[in-house]
Amino acid sequence: MYRWSLLANSYIYHNNIKKYSVGFSTDLLLTKKYLNLLLLQSFADESNMSNRSQHTIKDIAVALGLSASTVSRALNDHPHISQETKQRVREAVEKLDYRRNALAANLRTSKSNIIGLIVPRISMFFLSSVITAIQNKLHEFGYNLMVCQSNDSQVLEKELVNAMYASRVDGLIVSATLSTEDFSHFDIFSRRNIPLVFFDRIPRNYPAHKIQGDDYQGGYQTTLHLLEQGCRRIAFICGPLTSNLYQDRYAGYQNALKKYAVAVDEQIIFFHELSKGNALKDCDILFAQAPYPDAVFACNDTSAIAVVEHAKAKQIKVPEVLKVAGYSNDPRTQIIDPAITSVEQFPLEVGTQAAALVMDLIQQKTMPGRNFISLTTPVDLVKRTSSGA
Amino acid sequence: MYRWSLLANSYIYHNNIKKYSVGFSTDLLLTKKYLNLLLLQSFADESNMSNRSQHTIKDIAVALGLSASTVSRALNDHPHISQETKQRVREAVEKLDYRRNALAANLRTSKSNIIGLIVPRISMFFLSSVITAIQNKLHEFGYNLMVCQSNDSQVLEKELVNAMYASRVDGLIVSATLSTEDFSHFDIFSRRNIPLVFFDRIPRNYPAHKIQGDDYQGGYQTTLHLLEQGCRRIAFICGPLTSNLYQDRYAGYQNALKKYAVAVDEQIIFFHELSKGNALKDCDILFAQAPYPDAVFACNDTSAIAVVEHAKAKQIKVPEVLKVAGYSNDPRTQIIDPAITSVEQFPLEVGTQAAALVMDLIQQKTMPGRNFISLTTPVDLVKRTSSGA
DNA sequence: ACAGTAACTGCAAACGTTTGCAGAAAAAAC
DNA sequence: GTTTTTTCTGCAAACGTTTGCAGTTACTGT
Numbered sequence: 001m002y003r004w005s006l007l008a009n010s011y012i013y014h015n016n017i018k019k020y021s022v023g024f025s026t027d028l029l030l031t032k033k034y035l036n037l038l039l040l041q042s043f044a045d046e047s048n049m050s051n052r053s054q055h056t057i058k059d060i061a062v063a064l065g066l067s068a069s070t071v072s073r074a075l076n077d078h079p080h081i082s083q084e085t086k087q088r089v090r091e092a093v094e095k096l097d098y099r100r101n102a103l104a105a106n107l108r109t110s111k112s113n114i115i116g117l118i119v120p121r122i123s124m125f126f127l128s129s130v131i132t133a134i135q136n137k138l139h140e141f142g143y144n145l146m147v148c149q150s151n152d153s154q155v156l157e158k159e160l161v162n163a164m165y166a167s168r169v170d171g172l173i174v175s176a177t178l179s180t181e182d183f184s185h186f187d188i189f190s191r192r193n194i195p196l197v198f199f200d201r202i203p204r205n206y207p208a209h210k211i212q213g214d215d216y217q218g219g220y221q222t223t224l225h226l227l228e229q230g231c232r233r234i235a236f237i238c239g240p241l242t243s244n245l246y247q248d249r250y251a252g253y254q255n256a257l258k259k260y261a262v263a264v265d266e267q268i269i270f271f272h273e274l275s276k277g278n279a280l281k282d283c284d285i286l287f288a289q290a291p292y293p294d295a296v297f298a299c300n301d302t303s304a305i306a307v308v309e310h311a312k313a314k315q316i317k318v319p320e321v322l323k324v325a326g327y328s329n330d331p332r333t334q335i336i337d338p339a340i341t342s343v344e345q346f347p348l349e350v351g352t353q354a355a356a357l358v359m360d361l362i363q364q365k366t367m368p369g370r371n372f373i374s375l376t377t378p379v380d381l382v383k384r385t386s387s388g389a
Numbered sequence: 390m391y392r393w394s395l396l397a398n399s400y401i402y403h404n405n406i407k408k409y410s411v412g413f414s415t416d417l418l419l420t421k422k423y424l425n426l427l428l429l430q431s432f433a434d435e436s437n438m439s440n441r442s443q444h445t446i447k448d449i450a451v452a453l454g455l456s457a458s459t460v461s462r463a464l465n466d467h468p469h470i471s472q473e474t475k476q477r478v479r480e481a482v483e484k485l486d487y488r489r490n491a492l493a494a495n496l497r498t499s500k501s502n503i504i505g506l507i508v509p510r511i512s513m514f515f516l517s518s519v520i521t522a523i524q525n526k527l528h529e530f531g532y533n534l535m536v537c538q539s540n541d542s543q544v545l546e547k548e549l550v551n552a553m554y555a556s557r558v559d560g561l562i563v564s565a566t567l568s569t570e571d572f573s574h575f576d577i578f579s580r581r582n583i584p585l586v587f588f589d590r591i592p593r594n595y596p597a598h599k600i601q602g603d604d605y606q607g608g609y610q611t612t613l614h615l616l617e618q619g620c621r622r623i624a625f626i627c628g629p630l631t632s633n634l635y636q637d638r639y640a641g642y643q644n645a646l647k648k649y650a651v652a653v654d655e656q657i658i659f660f661h662e663l664s665k666g667n668a669l670k671d672c673d674i675l676f677a678q679a680p681y682p683d684a685v686f687a688c689n690d691t692s693a694i695a696v697v698e699h700a701k702a703k704q705i706k707v708p709e710v711l712k713v714a715g716y717s718n719d720p721r722t723q724i725i726d727p728a729i730t731s732v733e734q735f736p737l738e739v740g741t742q743a744a745a746l747v748m749d750l751i752q753q754k755t756m757p758g759r760n761f762i763s764l765t766t767p768v769d770l771v772k773r774t775s776s777g778a
Numbered sequence: 779a780c781a782g783t784a785a786c787t788g789c790a791a792a793c794g795t796t797t798g799c800a801g802a803a804a805a806a807a808c
Numbered sequence: 809g810t811t812t813t814t815t816c817t818g819c820a821a822a823c824g825t826t827t828g829c830a831g832t833t834a835c836t837g838t
Binding site for chain 3: 056057058068069072073076100101102103104105106107108109
């Protein structure tokens with residue numbers, strides 16, 4: 001094998017000399033073709049048997065008597081390369097099982113064809129649906145997605161942002177930690193003008209592109225619905241007000257009450273991380289003594305489900321005595337009995353929009369100066385049995 | 390700024406000459422320090438104001454009067470570098486806001502610190518839990534995860550494998566498409582000796598490391614449980630037998646029946662993609678005419694849920710008249726009424742194991758010749774109301 | 779004063795692509 | 809037959825790291 005390589009090199013060198021000074025005679029060409037065939041064969045043999053060396057563009061060039069640049073261009077379908085050459089390169093690639101080294105290409109072009117995505121948890125229904133949509137959309141553009149979860153930890157989030165930058169992702173999509181208030185670790189992306197898009201949990205005062213559900217409407221419509229159903233004492237289980245999500249939903253809740261001239265009663269409003277355990281504690285408080293609430297509006301479905309289960313355990317009839325509403329339209333809300341009224345957020349649309357926006361930004365379609373896009377996606381209240389619908 | 394750069398270069402050049410021939414005088418050192426300070430300042434200014442150029446290791450070297458190699462070593466905490474130098478480098482990095490270019494480093498070292506993961510769907514509960522576990526484990530080792538979903542399409546899967554290889558991931562974890570029977574697109578990883586681990590949906594006859602739940606036991610125990618509950622006509626809703634999952638569960642089902650000397654009745658066994666729609670169709674067939682089944686064992690929870698809903702709609706009492714069991718212990722099974730008996734697969738353990746295995750393989754801890762590891766993780770039947778427990 | 783060792787640091791060559799520029803051959807225009 | 813244009817290909821320099829090797833100082837012991 002090694003002999004063949006050597007021969008190849010010297011032959012090709014000879015070739016070039018000839019080429020530049022005298023030109024090919026027909027039988028020289030024939031000889032060349034024959035030799036290349038042999039070469040290809042032996043190269044391929046090697047590639048099948050050993051796993052040591054991966055072939056590079058240069059190997060193809062040598063085997064074909066071309067230069068690396070020509071092979072590169074052929075692979076990228078550059079117009080200046082003849083069809084015949086392209087065909088020969090394709091065949092050699094096939095035979096040698098050549099695989100492009102994206103690392104090298106990315107270094108040279110300083111773009112990675114990868115979009116980064118950071119979410120608090122991958123296993124929440126809303127988020128995993130968004131991810132699906134993002135990935136499918138990106139795939140249309142030939143981009144790959146690198147997903148990381150911050151586990152709702154600020155320090156991990158920061159770490160991940162840096163890792164993403166180190167990998168020179170071409171764009172970053174983020175749903176922030178609930179507690180993130182300092183967004184300066186994203187500065188590197190803004191400064192370098194790398195597309196940065198927040199969705200769902202977005203920063204209030206940080207300049208960036210943002211896509212958010214219409215949480216105000218979600219909170220408003222749901223509360224209004226409960227009011228229309230006759231409820232006047234609507235408990236509210238809310239996430240921490242550090243997050244835009246809960247600020248907006250809370251504002252919606254308040255304004256709906258105001259419309260019906262119902263006073264906001266802080267006694268039946270809870271702010272904390274939204275978990276099953278916390279929701280059950282809230283229920284204990286709410287149903288410890290009269291006056292009992294006639295409805296509970298929880299800001300996620302896990303909490304709403306907990307409320308329904310508490311009610312079942314305590315023989316409180318839903319929806320007759322207590323009406324319940326959740327948020328996000330998790331599949332579980334349709335399965336539980338009674339089915340729970342919830343707010344659909346259209347995760348697939350959100351994901352598609354986020355991905356499309358990043359692609360736009362990369363292709364500079366969208367770039368009106370330093371303006372940042374702020375998109376609000378609609379939500380839809382899905383009325384079910386739990387609210388008496 | 391440019392002036393300063395030039396000055397820096399020439400000064401440092403001068404420096405070196407001096408250094409190698411005569412050595413430093415004290416005030417030369419002082420001058421040097423002063424200059425470097427100025428340099429650092431101006432470099433930093435530039436980095437704050439403009440976003441054009443990202444600083445490289447070389448910039449730090451120049452600013453500090455060092456060579457790129459020293460800076461590189463300092464950053465990697467190489468033992469030959471003095472503490473003082475490391476400290477100076479750290480400060481300069483801070484000041485210039487230098488960010489490592491992983492692309493370049495990866496090219497040089499030909500490892501990416503990225504593990505690839507290909508799954509059919511990210512939004513299935515089992516899979517998203519596995520992903521979470523994998524990512525957390527990998528993070529302990531300083532590795533990142535690149536997640537892609539094949540949407541259960543073979544061609545997409547193949548495409549993704551190639552993309553992963555192009556990015557030179559250091560390892561690949563895969564849950565294959567339901568229909569994948571030809572696994573040759575994974576050859577590239579085997580040949581190049583890059584850790585390749587299958588989990589959940591694994592290839593039967595393809596040599597690779599495999600982690601699978603104990604699907605035989607899952608099928609066997611569940612069927613046995615239903616038999617013990619008195620059922621003798623147990624319908625079986627199964628996925629396509631191209632997949633190891635369903636082969637094994639089916640075998641378990643059959644053997645349990647055999648133990649109770651119950652004949653396998655093909656009339657009440659269904660093989661097809663497991664979706665809500667298909668399960669409902671099966672129900673229509675099953676309950677079209679007597680003899681009716683006294684139990685349905687569905688190979689995933691979506692189908693089991695569909696069965697329960699069908700029964701509710703048709704006023705068939707579960708579990709009194711019809712017992713139901715599912716597979717995967719999806720959160721929905723605990724919420725629906727009646728709660729559905731299902732098989733817990735311990736996704737977090739599976740994910741952790743998969744990640745740990747890949748890390749082991751990378752660090753060559755595990756490599757007894759050409760032996761492949763085949764791990765079977767235990768499952769656990771969770772008995773709930775739907776089966777009369 | 780000198781050899782020997784230890785502690786640092788620098789040189790330069792990689793890693794595998796892409797790409798501006800220039801050059802050769804072939805075709806076209808004069 | 810010469811010039812111009814077109815079509816194709818090669819040269820060589822990047823991209824930003826890492827690393828074997830060699831070289832320089834400083835320190836140690838004699």
